[in-house]
Amino acid sequence: MQDHLFHSHRAPPPDSGVYARVAVERGIEQGTKDAALTYRAGDDPSSVGQLVEVPLGRGNTPTRGIVIEVGGPELIGNVPPSRIKPIAAVHSRPLTPELIELAEWISRYYICPLGMTLGSMVPAAVKQAVGRRTEVLVSPTRGPGDAIDDVRLSPTAVRAWTAITSLPRDTWPVTARDAADLIGEKTVAPINRLLRAGLLAEGTRPVVRARSEAHDAIFESAAVPTPTPAQIAAIERVAQSLGSFERHLLFGVTGSGKTEVYLRLLEHTLDRGQSAIMLVPEIALTPQTAGRVQARLGADQVAVLHSGLTAAQRNRAWSRAAEGGCRVVVGARSAVFAPLNDVGLIIVDEEHDASYKQDQLPRYHARDVAIARAHRAGCPVLLGSATPSLESWHAARQQRSTLLRLPDRVGHATLPAVRIVDMNAERATRANGPDRGSGLVGPTLERALRAAIDNDHQILLLLNRRGFAGRIVCASSACGYAHACDHCDAGLVLHRDAMSRAGGYTRCHHCRAEQRIPKVCPDCGGTLRWLGPGTQRAERVLEAITADLPEHQRLVVGESLVRVDSDTMRTARDYFETLARFAKGEIRALLGTQMIAKGLDVAGVRLVGVLNADTALSMPDFRAAERTYQLVSQVAGRAGRGQHPGTVIVQTLEPDAPAIRLAAEHDFERFAEAELRLRSAVPLPPAARMARIVCRDQDPAAAEQAAARVARAAQPAASAAHAVVVGPMPCPIERIADHYRFCVEITAPGPAEVQRVLRALRDARAITSDAKTAVDVDPIAMM
Numbered sequence: 001m002q003d004h005l006f007h008s009h010r011a012p013p014p015d016s017g018v019y020a021r022v023a024v025e026r027g028i029e030q031g032t033k034d035a036a037l038t039y040r041a042g043d044d045p046s047s048v049g050q051l052v053e054v055p056l057g058r059g060n061t062p063t064r065g066i067v068i069e070v071g072g073p074e075l076i077g078n079v080p081p082s083r084i085k086p087i088a089a090v091h092s093r094p095l096t097p098e099l100i101e102l103a104e105w106i107s108r109y110y111i112c113p114l115g116m117t118l119g120s121m122v123p124a125a126v127k128q129a130v131g132r133r134t135e136v137l138v139s140p141t142r143g144p145g146d147a148i149d150d151v152r153l154s155p156t157a158v159r160a161w162t163a164i165t166s167l168p169r170d171t172w173p174v175t176a177r178d179a180a181d182l183i184g185e186k187t188v189a190p191i192n193r194l195l196r197a198g199l200l201a202e203g204t205r206p207v208v209r210a211r212s213e214a215h216d217a218i219f220e221s222a223a224v225p226t227p228t229p230a231q232i233a234a235i236e237r238v239a240q241s242l243g244s245f246e247r248h249l250l251f252g253v254t255g256s257g258k259t260e261v262y263l264r265l266l267e268h269t270l271d272r273g274q275s276a277i278m279l280v281p282e283i284a285l286t287p288q289t290a291g292r293v294q295a296r297l298g299a300d301q302v303a304v305l306h307s308g309l310t311a312a313q314r315n316r317a318w319s320r321a322a323e324g325g326c327r328v329v330v331g332a333r334s335a336v337f338a339p340l341n342d343v344g345l346i347i348v349d350e351e352h353d354a355s356y357k358q359d360q361l362p363r364y365h366a367r368d369v370a371i372a373r374a375h376r377a378g379c380p381v382l383l384g385s386a387t388p389s390l391e392s393w394h395a396a397r398q399q400r401s402t403l404l405r406l407p408d409r410v411g412h413a414t415l416p417a418v419r420i421v422d423m424n425a426e427r428a429t430r431a432n433g434p435d436r437g438s439g440l441v442g443p444t445l446e447r448a449l450r451a452a453i454d455n456d457h458q459i460l461l462l463l464n465r466r467g468f469a470g471r472i473v474c475a476s477s478a479c480g481y482a483h484a485c486d487h488c489d490a491g492l493v494l495h496r497d498a499m500s501r502a503g504g505y506t507r508c509h510h511c512r513a514e515q516r517i518p519k520v521c522p523d524c525g526g527t528l529r530w531l532g533p534g535t536q537r538a539e540r541v542l543e544a545i546t547a548d549l550p551e552h553q554r555l556v557v558g559e560s561l562v563r564v565d566s567d568t569m570r571t572a573r574d575y576f577e578t579l580a581r582f583a584k585g586e587i588r589a590l591l592g593t594q595m596i597a598k599g600l601d602v603a604g605v606r607l608v609g610v611l612n613a614d615t616a617l618s619m620p621d622f623r624a625a626e627r628t629y630q631l632v633s634q635v636a637g638r639a640g641r642g643q644h645p646g647t648v649i650v651q652t653l654e655p656d657a658p659a660i661r662l663a664a665e666h667d668f669e670r671f672a673e674a675e676l677r678l679r680s681a682v683p684l685p686p687a688a689r690m691a692r693i694v695c696r697d698q699d700p701a702a703a704e705q706a707a708a709r710v711a712r713a714a715q716p717a718a719s720a721a722h723a724v725v726v727g728p729m730p731c732p733i734e735r736i737a738d739h740y741r742f743c744v745e746i747t748a749p750g751p752a753e754v755q756r757v758l759r760a761l762r763d764a765r766a767i768t769s770d771a772k773t774a775v776d777v778d779p780i781a782m783m
């Protein structure tokens with residue numbers, strides 16, 4: 001302590017001989033030079049994975065970092081020890097040595113500085129130690145039989161001591177308050193007296209305090225079903241592989257009981273004394289999923305990480321995992337970094353989901369990180385989906401992954417009959433009326449809606465487009481005006497807002513810039529047309545269609561009809577609450593974007609309507625068909641999950657598109673095979689691997705030149721690696737937020753070849769991940 005007071009930079013403490021390499025987190029502006037710096041470890045032992053504060057640069061700016069290596073003088077090389085600064089402070093240990101290795105792989109593979117990679121692995125709440133307190137605990141210094149005649153005690157204190165010694169030994173340590181409660185004392189005064197007398201001693205322990213999380217009991221079903229033969233086969237196959245790395249794909253139709261397979265395997269893993277991670281897309285991470293896992297394994301074994309947690313709750317969940325306070329972590333993308341020790345199984349549910357890919361640095365894919373982590377941990381990884389990604393399907397076909405099938409729904413449930421409605425034909429017969437004429441709900445779907453309402457069934461309606469209208473254009477084709485963002489090459493989306501005087505605004509979905517709704521065409525003064533109806537418009541159409549029904553049957557926005565999209569569901573809590581109300585039958589119909597297509601298991605849903613199946617089909621992205629198949633198939637899978645069959649109506653202008661036709665027929669394999677053939681012919685992923693480099697600049701010529709430099713620099717290594725370099729070419733959306741964007745695509749036979757080209761680019765200093773260059777390895781978004 002004394003020593004500490006006299007510390008200064010001029011007179012460093014004696015060299016402990018222990019050094020630590022620390023990766024500090026730097027912003028992207030500071031460049032990407034990897035900063036792993038060596039510091040002297042102080043009296044506090046630092047270990048790999050520990051969060052520390054170190055002095056950085058000339059000003060000794062206190063900077064957070066993670067210890068990535070601990071060792072002796074070999075870490076400082078020729079630098080005189082006196083020049084090495086000491087670590088300023090040691091905090092919690094949010095990462096394990098195994099995770100540091102994983103970070104090194106991510107940093108290399110996805111081209112992201114190690115410090116930044118590590119920084120993004122640890123939640124901000126953990127770094128800021130939100131809710132962390134030091135708790136003072138007491139425990140007795142003597143046993144029940146020990147004499148205490150050397151201390152002078154009042155009769156009350158003697159009584160307290162007797163009570164304390166009669167408590168079981170494993171009671172201790174507890175807080176003074178708890179100790180008083182345990183011995184039936186109203187105040188802590190007797191405890192304090194025993195402390196002063198030396199019969200109790202104090203110690204400290206760090207704890208994280210947070211409000212306890214609410215659980216919606218409605219979702220937690222206690223009944224444990226008997227697995228079906230198909231489930232048993234899948235469980236046994238994966239269970240056999242516990243203890244070594246193996247990759248499994250569980251391909252099970254919606255409602256086939258995949259979750260039950262996960263739960264049984266989690267139990268097996270815990271029985272082996274190991275821990276496990278289960279990843280779920282953020283949107284599907286409802287109390288429903290979390291509740292099922294907690295109900296089965298015991299809430300104290302499970303930490304749930306989702307965006308609805310407070311900072312303190314998130315820190316507590318992370319700390320529990322790091323300190324062995326729980327052995328299962330369920331969470332979205334970043335839960336793949338949960339600091340559990342001895343991971344015995346990693347599950348990735350809905351593995352096809354695009355939200356597993358992070359769209360900022362490090363641009364990792366949680367499914368692939370899960371595979372890499374399982375490989376390092378020597379444990380199996382289980383990917384599950386009703387509509388596997390073509391990447392995972394391809395891997396299974398090539399026997400890089402075992403394929404486990406659950407071909408049928410459990411119980412008496414059957415896959416719903418899907419009816420494709422050709423909107424080209426329906427439009428001719430559509431009913432007219434103020435909001436009816438939008439072409440959003442054709443007569444077939446309208447009849448089905450009315451029938452469902454009549455029979456008191458619940459309804460899900462999907463329209464994967466937000467806002468009121470996706471495009472505002474001049475009615476005169478000679479004029480051709482289209483209302484667009486001033487900063488992006490993109491149309492503005494009309495959002496209605498009853499609260500605002502202007503009745504709403506138009507917003508760019510890329511840079512979020514807003515404009516006023518134009519009244520007339522600014523070019524020719526003519527009338528404007530609102531095209532591409534979105535969920536806000538659909539709300540009105542549905543109200544209009546049911547307006548003639550008796551009051552209790554009408555769809556009324558905010559009451560019997562609730563819109564679920566990122567505009568109405570601001571927080572995870574809004575979303576969870578809406579789903580809970582829907583599950584209880586308090587809401588008749590949900591209308592929403594892809595948010596409602598995932599993971600919802602509500603038996604009352606008998607009608608699912610897809611208002612427009614074509615929203616994704618026309619995207620300039622080679623995965624457009626795959627996404628359309630997934631969306632239609634997943635939302636259709638929400639119907640008829642109870643005892644009764646469900647109906648699905650899919651409205652489309654392209655009834656013959658294979659993605660739509662085969663989704664209606666529930667024929668994933670035919671779709672996947674046909675799509676794989678198309679991709680192999682090009683070749684595109686998964687028949688090949690890709691990296692995409694986007695150069696952006698306010699000056700279009702500079703952006704194009706930068707991309708051209710990348711393309712040129714890639715050429716020699718690409719030829720050697722049988723890789724193909726395409727570009728520079730403008731991105732599909734050429735300008736976003738006043739920056740012009742040009743890209744280069746590197747396509748190679750396999751990941752090793754892509755890495756070879758990227759390494760050559762890095763060595764030639766032709767790429768760094770900075771504010772002007774985005775390197776995306778295995779890209780998912782191609783815009």
Ligand code: ADP
Pocket residue numbers: 225226227228231252253254255256257258259260410411601
């Ligand atoms: P998936 O994840 O494949 O869509 P779930 O795991 O949600 O399917 O299962 C659908 C429903 O079937 C759930 O309500 C689940 O409790 C129930 N279920 C699962 N397995 C069985 C089984 N073997 N017997 C009876 N019910 C089951």
Ligand code: ZN
Pocket residue numbers: 485486487488490508509510511512513737
């Ligand atoms: Zn914009």
